[in-house]
Amino acid sequence: EIVLTQSPGTLSLSPGERATLSCRASQSVSNSNLAWYQQRPGQAPRLLIYGASSRATGIPDRFSGSGSGTDFTFTISRLEPEDFAVYYCQQYGSSPLTFGGGTKVEIK
């Protein structure tokens, strides 16, 4: 099973700042089959990024992803008020699929 470790656990930032989140895999994620999701309180998750760097339909370009192998990065270039939420990475390159523990982006 591939274990995904997300860091930091919590990121305290102000609107307009840049957020950089990390997701490290215990072994290589095949074909960069890594996704990022946003979850706001009381809501279902929302797919933001798939294939490590491709934005899902309707996702603003302030959200981006990069990386390959075992190290992946998710960036929000300028935080909007609605971006304060929890973000999860997920690998779907091998079964069982796994999620990281999440990074909470909170208002400073």
Added chain:
Amino acid sequence: DVQLLESGGGLVQPGGSLRLSCAASGFAFSSYAMSWVRQAPGKGLEWVSAISSRGSNAYYADSMKGRFTISRDNSKSTVYLQMSSLRAEDTGVYYCGKERASKGDIDSWGQGTLVTVSS
């Protein structure tokens, strides 16, 4: 618009069984793999199970193997999760999801159904 509506959650005693349903609409259901993901109260996301578009292949997280069974009825555009030998740690919100291009990442989610395992 894609819509996924879960049902079947509720309170069940340890060792009991429950069947969750997820009714889908707004897309060609029989062309997509479907998944279940759960979230314990105040915790992160945990992948539970997935089923291929035709239902011929099913996949499970290790802790669910032998206790949970995923199935689908393409004529009803519905996916099911039969859960048995339930434990307190199975408590949480269970989400149904449509896989993007049947790859494993989930591009549409239901609102979730709460399962509580308690005596």
